Amino acid sequence: MIKAEHVSKTFGRFEAVKDVQVHVNKGSIYGLLGSNGAGKTTLLKIISGIVKADKGTAQVEGQSIFERPDVKKRILFIPDQPYFFHQTSLLQMASFYEAVYDRWDSERFHQLYEHFSLDPKAKLSRMSKGMQRQASFILTLAAMPDVLVLDEPFDGLDPVVRQQVKNLLIQDVSNRAMTVLVSSHNLREMEDFCDAVGVMHKGRILYERDLEELKTDVSKLQVAFKKMPDDTFLSGMDVMHMEKRGRVLTCIVRGQEGDIDRHVRSYEPAIYDVLPLTLEEIFTYEMGSVGYEIRNLIV
Numbered sequence: 278m279i280k281a282e283h284v285s286k287t288f289g290r291f292e293a294v295k296d297v298q299v300h301v302n303k304g305s306i307y308g309l310l311g312s313n314g315a316g317k318t319t320l321l322k323i324i325s326g327i328v329k330a331d332k333g334t335a336q337v338e339g340q341s342i343f344e345r346p347d348v349k350k351r352i353l354f355i356p357d358q359p360y361f362f363h364q365t366s367l368l369q370m371a372s373f374y375e376a377v378y379d380r381w382d383s384e385r386f387h388q389l390y391e392h393f394s395l396d397p398k399a400k401l402s403r404m405s406k407g408m409q410r411q412a413s414f415i416l417t418l419a420a421m422p423d424v425l426v427l428d429e430p431f432d433g434l435d436p437v438v439r440q441q442v443k444n445l446l447i448q449d450v451s452n453r454a455m456t457v458l459v460s461s462h463n464l465r466e467m468e469d470f471c472d473a474v475g476v477m478h479k480g481r482i483l484y485e486r487d488l489e490e491l492k493t494d495v496s497k498l499q500v501a502f503k504k505m506p507d508d509t510f511l512s513g514m515d516v517m518h519m520e521k522r523g524r525v526l527t528c529i530v531r532g533q534e535g536d537i538d539r540h541v542r543s544y545e546p547a548i549y550d551v552l553p554l555t556l557e558e559i560f561t562y563e564m565g566s567v568g569y570e571i572r573n574l575i576v
């Protein structure tokens with residue numbers, strides 16, 4: 278659906294985005310994670326057709342985005358600081374969106390501002406930061422985009438509204454296969470929300486993975502033995518990390534759960550547990566092996 282190939286962007290002498298490749302499937306939620314200045318906003322703007330890449334291509338369904346108003350109309354971008362025309366209300370902004378976006382849905386617009394309890398006649402400039410963010414979600418979702426690009430969308434939203442917004446996005450993804458590309462500093466925030474993630478650092482994508490695949494591919498085992506087994510116990514598995522306390526081993530292991538289970542049980546452990554693994558732990562071990570400390574990159 279979204280394909281960025283070898284995209285680079287330089288500001289003056291500074292290369293903010295370096296030879297980046299990103300692939301986002303239709304009807305999925307892709308989290309672009311990275312620390313301050315990693316290049317996320319620049320990449321999102323290139324993908325949305327707001328900024329032109331110096332090198333490489335960004336395409337939606339095989340079509341170039343920059344200089345293609347017909348393609349751009351299907352992609353909506355919510356910046357980290359929402360912008361509204363001076364002195365306007367939500368209702369006035371809605372008239373503007375209706376004139377621009379062919380698929381504008383007035384009924385949905387009404388449902389959404391009632392859902393968030395926003396006064397559609399109130400001046401947007403007098404609303405709080407969080408309310409302004411809600412207003413931009415209302416306008417954007419009523420425009421029924423095929424692709425929604427969100428830059429740090431949950432900043433300034435309280436936990437209840439944050440969940441409401443996530444639920445609305447998930448509904449559009451499952452009901453009409455909307456595609457969402459979302460940037461964040463926060464790995465934990467993205468963990469239950471995204472189908473795939475890319476980790477960006479100093480202009481490059483270090484890592485791009487499907488989360489479902491990732492979670493079924495890596496397991497955390499806790500095993501205790503009455504008598505410690507020989508080296509074949511560890512060498513018979515793809516161990517990414519191991520800690521030993523007395524006769525208890527905690528191992529992060531790559532591979533199919535069934536194969537691992539058979540292998541461990543064949544050594545007749547006294548205690549054997551498969552523990553839940555957070556995305557942060559998976560990243561720590563996976564990226565640790567390529568020389569990056571995830572905690573230094575994202576919270």
Ligand SMILES: Nc1ncnc2c1ncn2[C@@H]1O[C@H](COP(=O)(O)OP(=O)(O)OP(=O)(O)O)[C@@H](O)[C@H]1O
Pocket residue numbers: 288289291293311312313314315316317318319320
């Ligand atoms: N218009 C510009 N002119 C010059 N430098 C820019 C411009 N836009 C971005 N940069 C630089 O490019 C780098 C990447 O910025 P970008 O905003 O894309 O990062 P980010 O990952 O979104 O950061 P944050 O999480 O802090 O918003 C930064 O060093 C920034 O100073």
